[in-house]
Amino acid sequence: MKQIEFFYDFASPYSYLASTRMEGLEKRTGAPVIWRPFALGHVFKEAGNAMTASIPAKAKYMITDLKRWAEFYQVPFQWPSLFPLRSVPALRAALAAEELGQFLQLSAALFQAYWTEGQDLSQTTVLQKIADSLGLPGAKIAARIEDQAIKDKLRANTEEAVRRGAFGAPTFFVGEEMFWGNDRIEMVERFLQGRKA
């Protein structure tokens, strides 16, 4: 049974867009999506890549492009006043929630909190509040953010993705076939359905 690994970072707007499509992708392909948080800043560093936002003309276009995708997907989107986001605490919180079996619920809520409401996910208190609002044990999750096991897990996800060829986000794997970008979701789908490309 094939599965889709979805590597994402809350700091990445295209990861947010992609996150809103994963449920539909699962339904259409029958392949489960495995959500895997990773630290995009480290990926960039390892791969020698740079944030799109570091090139002015590209950054300007990216805002337009993101708005077009959000309109096409019919999902809310608002560029956060706080950018870039120091997303490591949120990524660790997501991994802590995974241990409680509440991974997806918290990840989806964190994406929304940042990309539609501009909440500061670098603050543990903010993360705790969001977890609490979902009925999760916010204090317990918040306490795990500085836990070495959780830190190691995030680092391991990141290093694995880089080793397998990732250089940006979101990155999808079907086996060792890699697909980069929200705009390659259709290609993932075609690949799984055995159609051309």
Add this chain to the structure above:
Amino acid sequence: MKQIEFFYDFASPYSYLASTRMEGLEKRTGAPVIWRPFALGHVFKEAGNAMTASIPAKAKYMITDLKRWAEFYQVPFQWPSLFPLRSVPALRAALAAEELGQFLQLSAALFQAYWTEGQDLSQTTVLQKIADSLGLPGAKIAARIEDQAIKDKLRANTEEAVRRGAFGAPTFFVGEEMFWGNDRIEMVERFLQGRKA
């Protein structure tokens, strides 16, 4: 009547892929495509952008991605042993052919010669031969490559694109709405049809 401006460089593999879709795009949207050669090297320089190929992990993925698109489009594609291409002579030849009303025919042939046969388009003799094979006056076109008026025309196209926000290739404009990349052709189409995004 809306039209689609298509800025391209023969050195750009995604421009080649896009070039194979322009006829279909015209038919489906009823909007004419205006082919506009520009010098991508200068665009990168002006915009502070870098070739994808300069980041190893990205370059490796790009080859896979290009093959997937070529398979999806069902067009031939082969990475040329001669890369990057010094494409300025070929871009000027295309503009010289424009004056003869043979623009599209030559541009399509040049894209194919490089991206499916790996011919060295930096050589005037190669350009002349390709033009001749199409029944165009190859010697006349070749002679125009060092012509100041043609040089100025290429420079003007390039500077205009950068001024309007371009930072890569292919770049499409519908009025002042800009779309970057072969993978945004569907978005151009949706935009022209007044659908979402």
